[in-house]
Amino acid sequence: xxxxxxxxxxxxxxxxxxxxxxxxxxxxxxxxxxxxxxxxxxxxxxxxxxxxxxxxxxxxxxxxxxxxxxxxxxxxxxxxxxxxxxxxxxxxxxxxxxxxxxxxxxxxxxxxxxxxxxxxxxxxxxxxxxxxxxxxxxxxxxxxxxxxxxxxxxxxxxxxxxxx
Amino acid sequence: xxxxxxxxxxxxxxxxxxxxxxxxxxxxxxxxxxxxxxxxxxxxxxxxxxxxxxxxxxxxxxxxxxxxxxxxxxxxxxxxxxxxxxxxxxxxxxxxxxxxxxxxxxxxxxxxxxxxxxxxxxxxxxxxxxxxxxxxxxxxxxxxxxxxxxxxxxxxxxxxxxxxxxxxxxxxxxxxxxxxxxxxxxxxxxxxxxxxxxxxxxxxxxxxxxxxxxxxxxxxxxxxxxxxxxxxxxxxxxxxxxxxxxxxxxxxxxxxxxxxxxxxxxxxxxxxxxxxxxxxxxxxxxxxxxxxxxxxxxxxxxxxxxxxxxxxxxxxxxxxxxxxxxxxxxx
Numbered sequence: 001x002x003x004x005x006x007x008x009x010x011x012x013x014x015x016x017x018x019x020x021x022x023x024x025x026x027x028x029x030x031x032x033x034x035x036x037x038x039x040x041x042x043x044x045x046x047x048x049x050x051x052x053x054x055x056x057x058x059x060x061x062x063x064x065x066x067x068x069x070x071x072x073x074x075x076x077x078x079x080x081x082x083x084x085x086x087x088x089x090x091x092x093x094x095x096x097x098x099x100x101x102x103x104x105x106x107x108x109x110x111x112x113x114x115x116x117x118x119x120x121x122x123x124x125x126x127x128x129x130x131x132x133x134x135x136x137x138x139x140x141x142x143x144x145x146x147x148x149x150x151x152x153x154x155x156x157x158x159x160x161x162x163x164x
Numbered sequence: 165x166x167x168x169x170x171x172x173x174x175x176x177x178x179x180x181x182x183x184x185x186x187x188x189x190x191x192x193x194x195x196x197x198x199x200x201x202x203x204x205x206x207x208x209x210x211x212x213x214x215x216x217x218x219x220x221x222x223x224x225x226x227x228x229x230x231x232x233x234x235x236x237x238x239x240x241x242x243x244x245x246x247x248x249x250x251x252x253x254x255x256x257x258x259x260x261x262x263x264x265x266x267x268x269x270x271x272x273x274x275x276x277x278x279x280x281x282x283x284x285x286x287x288x289x290x291x292x293x294x295x296x297x298x299x300x301x302x303x304x305x306x307x308x309x310x311x312x313x314x315x316x317x318x319x320x321x322x323x324x325x326x327x328x329x330x331x332x333x334x335x336x337x338x339x340x341x342x343x344x345x346x347x348x349x350x351x352x353x354x355x356x357x358x359x360x361x362x363x364x365x366x367x368x369x370x371x372x373x374x375x376x377x378x379x380x381x382x383x384x385x386x387x388x389x390x391x392x393x394x395x396x397x398x399x400x401x402x403x404x405x406x407x408x409x410x411x412x413x414x415x416x417x418x419x420x421x422x423x424x425x426x427x428x429x430x431x432x433x434x435x436x437x438x439x440x441x442x443x444x445x446x447x448x449x450x451x452x453x454x455x456x457x458x459x460x461x462x463x464x465x466x467x468x469x470x471x472x473x474x475x476x477x478x479x480x481x482x483x484x485x486x487x488x489x490x491x492x493x494x495x
């Protein structure tokens with residue numbers, strides 16, 4: 001899990017390192033650190049840290065270590081990584097049909113964002129729609145692609161998946 | 165002495181004859197000399213145990229439309245009438261039955277002769293059977309030219325990447341489709357672009373073999389069986405061609421900084437040919453008639469190779485590579 005935390009450390013040499021080192025002790029991985037010297041309260045300065053830990057148990061161990069090292073936690077929230085994927089649909093399709101399809105997809109897959117762009121149909125060409133979604137895991141990318149591929153096959157719509 | 169028979173004397177067969185003439189010094193240095201003891205096309209054949217002049221065959225074909233002066237009844241009759249070491253099978257692909265090419269290959273392998281084929285049909289239909297036949301008769305069947313023309317994908321995976329586990333291969337394996345799709349990137353409609361491809365000689369008069377994904381599917385089957393050791397046939401491939409790709413769809417992809425390309429993909433579980441969205445700048449977003457393949461390996465990560473996927477001399481270069489492999493084994 002990826003976690004974002006605001007912590008306050010004493011404004012003394014070595015304190016910042018002392019707040020980051022425990023993340024390694026729980027086998028975590030630091031993604032980003034913002035050291036904000038303007039955010040100073042009662043002799044402590046604010047540090048915003050984004051890190052990845054393997055489990056909730058590791059996070060609890062980290063909190064215990066920070067407490068022992070006098071690192072104050074003012075806010076902690078999980079940050080979810082998202083995975084984008086796109087597909088292009090070609091055929092006799094209408095926005096309402098795509099909306100229904102995406103509603104069904106949303107029931108099966110946890111989608112964080114959905115963006116749909118339609119072509120302006122000209123002449124005798126079939127309509128096209130670009131569907132761009134962000135999901136929560138690589139597995140969900142595969143599930144979404146399989147769902148769309150299967151739904152398009154049933155509706156005689158050409159499905160064009162993406163290579164990333 | 166390496167005695168060869170050329171079965172099929174169309175574009176590739178003639179390109180091979182020219183290449184053998186051009187590379188005669190290379191082929192004779194440190195190796196047994198190569199001698200063409202027979203060649204045949206769909207109508208005629210020529211035989212000379214002392215060796216046929218490669219350029220003489222090309223000239224006769226150009227002047228008369230036939231490679232030989234004698235009427236051909238069945239190619240296997242020619243195979244039975246002269247001593248040879250290697251059959252080079254370059255007759256037209258037939259994906260429904262394997263055609264004459266399949267009979268030629270089976271005939272040669274069952275008699276312990278080595279075979280080099282650029283004819284995809286027999287391999288797409290009967291890969292395992294032909295491999296077993298070769299093994300049983302202690303002969304070899306090599307087929308580098310069947311996938312990607314001059315792009316050495318099969319030998320690269322089998323020889324240079326021996327220590328790697330190849331996780332998947334995906335690529336552009338049909339230059340005609342890639343030419344059409346990359347012209348459509350600039351707003352040219354499908355039908356118009358197809359006509360242009362035919363005028364330029366990139367697409368056949370009957371282009372279904374290319375644009376319906378059949379050619380790419382044959383190559384995917386060959387890669388699946390040879391690199392991934394699967395036992396699959398042409399009918400196992402999920403195929404979607406490019407006929408439904410519209411200029412509207414291309415424009416939508418372009419708005420998202422992507423292009424559409426016909427991609428063949430193979431892994432332990434995937435066997436697919438379909439148009440795909442490719443981000444611009446991705447190694448598979450190439451334009452024109454080039455073939456490109458991305459090999460995903462466990463240690464080296466992605467390896468990308470690119471080359472001319474068709475053409476008389478390009479395909480002949482792949483045959484030459486296989487021929488030199490066989491010559492090396494005989495030393």
